[in-house]
Amino acid sequence: MKLEYKVEGGDFTAAGFASSQIKKILKQLNIDPSVIKRVVIALYEAEVNIVAHAYRGVIKAHIESGGITLTLEDEGPGIPDVEMAMTPGFSTATKAVREMGFGAGMGLPNISENADSFNIETIVGKGTTLTIGIKFK
Amino acid sequence: MNLGDLCNLVGGTAVCGTARLGDSVEYAFASDLMSDVLTIKSTDFILITGLANIQSIRTLEMSDASYMLLCRGKEVTPEMLELAEENGIVIITSPYSLFRCAGILYSAGLKPLY
Numbered sequence: 328m329k330l331e332y333k334v335e336g337g338d339f340t341a342a343g344f345a346s347s348q349i350k351k352i353l354k355q356l357n358i359d360p361s362v363i364k365r366v367v368i369a370l371y372e373a374e375v376n377i378v379a380h381a382y383r384g385v386i387k388a389h390i391e392s393g394g395i396t397l398t399l400e401d402e403g404p405g406i407p408d409v410e411m412a413m414t415p416g417f418s419t420a421t422k423a424v425r426e427m428g429f430g431a432g433m434g435l436p437n438i439s440e441n442a443d444s445f446n447i448e449t450i451v452g453k454g455t456t457l458t459i460g461i462k463f464k
Numbered sequence: 465m466n467l468g469d470l471c472n473l474v475g476g477t478a479v480c481g482t483a484r485l486g487d488s489v490e491y492a493f494a495s496d497l498m499s500d501v502l503t504i505k506s507t508d509f510i511l512i513t514g515l516a517n518i519q520s521i522r523t524l525e526m527s528d529a530s531y532m533l534l535c536r537g538k539e540v541t542p543e544m545l546e547l548a549e550e551n552g553i554v555i556i557t558s559p560y561s562l563f564r565c566a567g568i569l570y571s572a573g574l575k576p577l578y
Contacts, residue, residue: 340543343522350526364528368502371526375519428515428523433499440503 328352328390334377336403339427342378345386346371356390358463365441366395366461372434373399373457379424380404381454394443394462405451413439465489465574467531467554470510473572474533474558474565479540481530481554489531492574494566498523509577512569514538514562521547530554533569535562 330352332345350367358366370386377384381403389396406412412419413435420430439445444460468485471478478485494512495501501511501523510531513520516538524532530553534540537559540548548555558565570576 340518342519343526346526347522360528364507364526367526371522372499372502427517427519428496428498429519431497431499433497433503437499437503 328388330388330390332386334374334384334386334399334401336378336380336382336384336401339378342375342427343371346374349388352390353395362461362463366397369438369441369445369459369461370397370399372438373397373459375429376434376457377401377403379420379427379429384454393464394460397459397461398456399459400454400456402454405453405455406447406449407451409447409449465569465572467510467556470533470569470572470574471556473568474535474556474560476533476556476558479555479557480545480548481552484530484552484554487531487554490575491577492533492566492569493577494562496562501527504529504577506577510574512562512565516540516544518543518547520544521551521553524548524553525551532556533558533565535560535565 346367353363381401384401387398415436416432418430418432424430442459446458449455489510491509496515507528512533514536521544532555534557
């Protein structure tokens, strides 16, 4: 099963909609709740990252019998220093993002913590693509 | 701790999910930072927060957690209410500060997650 959702940068009201939809589908597929939680937390953090940092993006979810692959491709500023961005507590979030309860510098580390595989490709001035893989068993 | 008792202890008002006030909760986590909340592995906790926006409800939804205590007399927005109702989330509001709520509930036996 392949799903696709568009995400607009700056639209905090809609942030989490795609994660919510994918959660509902995984529940219908009777996936283990602890696995669903790992998927949606990684996905929600990544979705919020697009809203917080990028201009727009697309979330693609590929659900197979053994697991899920999430690809989050955004048009945005890119990440100049990925190693720094992966450091817990490091954040470049704006005041507006922090007022929404994010920007603690825990996003990427938390995605990594919940994923079985995690890859970041980024080009400064162009955008970032995250690929997150989580096995169902 | 029974949610109805919890609500009374903090001078609170249940604004959503009143049918679940008989539920019990053993642990609490107090934070305005949703990324911190998203690091919690457990689902049995009440979030004590001052963050009154839709992302606090989204965070509970993603965390499979069902209970929120909103402090400092913050107003629940219509978007929060709609999403909370959709996900069966209980929201209790309190006029007390986050510190005061946490202190009262800790003293009454609600346990910390860490």
